[in-house]
Amino acid sequence: MSDLAAPFAFVEAGADAACRGAVDRADRLRDDPDALNALWSHARVILLDEHGHAYADDDGRLRAPHGHEISEGPGGVGAAVFLGLDTHGTGWFALEAALTAFTAPRRVDLRSAAALWPAFDASVFAQARALQHWRSRHRHCGVCGGEVAISRAGWQGTCTKCSAEHYPRTDPAVIVAVSDGARLLLGRQAAWPARRYSVIAGFVEPGETLEQTVAREVLEETGVRVHRCRYLASQPWPFPGALMLGFSADAESDEPHVGDELEDARWFTAQDVRRACERGEWGSARDDGEGPVLSPSISISRWLIEHWLAAQPDAS
Structure with missing residues (x-):
């Protein structure tokens, strides 16, 4: 398995690690306040500021104090989101820094x-940030406008007026390496850094299969007709809450x-x-100032590009 996008739990289809996450999310404990309180003292707590940035030490590494270090704050386990258990059974939580x-x-x-942290630290940070984003944007019920109360250790919202239940949502999107057999199709958005090119991507619309989304998005964005595609891999992309579903596709020239x-x-050949x-990557000392600049190495986009390239004949 390639580890190009390991910080966001990237896995190839069929890989041995495909069913394992950074933490055991331990859904069974979300309704068990006694168990969560028992974990709290020795748990690790990711603190997020109002901008979604994580607290770090002098060297820029994750600074996740133990629960007992911040127990005097007004938040504590009651206001914290339970992320799960690591392989040692240690609990991991996320908490608004302003509450401590x-x-x-x-x-x-x-x-x-x-880009810089170990995969585990980046993954739990991504999980914490996605939940913070959901909670901050779902304070009121979309059914009646009532206030939403958070329960299940941060994983469920219930309207205090009409009792409608709300849960964190993930938006599925396809991302596809399109080839005509000899070349790779890449596009760029105007807002990207100069010369940056990437594979084609787009969100799934209601009533669509993933395969239909691949064909529609490629045609809409580039005018190229896809006639076959195959699922390869997936990657959560918490900016703020997408799930990228990676495909390869054969297309007309x-x-x-x-x-x-x-x-x-x-x-591109x-x-x-x-x-x-x-x-x-952009800004690298190896950049010669000419030709396309590819997606960052943390992304499934870059992995799809390199996956396609590995299957091409070596020109040398």
Whole structure:
């Protein structure tokens, strides 16, 4: 299994690790306040500020104090989100930093953590940030407008007026390496850094299969007709709450043309892609200032590109 996107629990289809997460989410404990309170003293607690940044130490590493270190704060286990248990049985929680008197010298955003932190630390941070985002945007019921009370250790909201139940949601999106047999289709958005190109992606619409989404999105964004696709891998993408479902696809050699979503789309040869991989990521000292710059290594997009490239004949 490639570990290119390990910080966000990337797994290939059929991989041995496909059924394992960073933590055991231990759903059985979410309704057991006694068990959660028993875990709290020795648990590790990720503290998030109002911007969703995690507390870190002087070296920028995750600063997750034990529960007993912040027990004097007004939050504590009652206001904390239970993330799960690690392999040692230690509980992991997330808590709004403003609810405690605990301080740390630095704050780290999720993208930086994904690139720099160990996979476990980045994964639990991503989980904590996604739940914080959901809670902050679902304070009121979408049915009647009543206030939502959070229960089940942070995993369920119940309207205090109409009793409607609300749960964290994940938005499915396809991301696809499209090839005409010899070339790879890549596109770029106007807001991206100069020369940045990536594979095609888009959200699943109601009533669609994933395969139908692949064909529709590629056609809408590039005008290229897909006639076959195959699922390869998935990756949670917590910016703020998508699940990227990675595919490879065979397509016609249509000339790409773009609409409103992309600034440009074009076919790249294996040699083009190989040189882009050698060039390094944006800002790398290896960047020669020419040719496309590929997606960051933390993303499934980059893995899909390299997966396609590995199947191409070596030009040397």
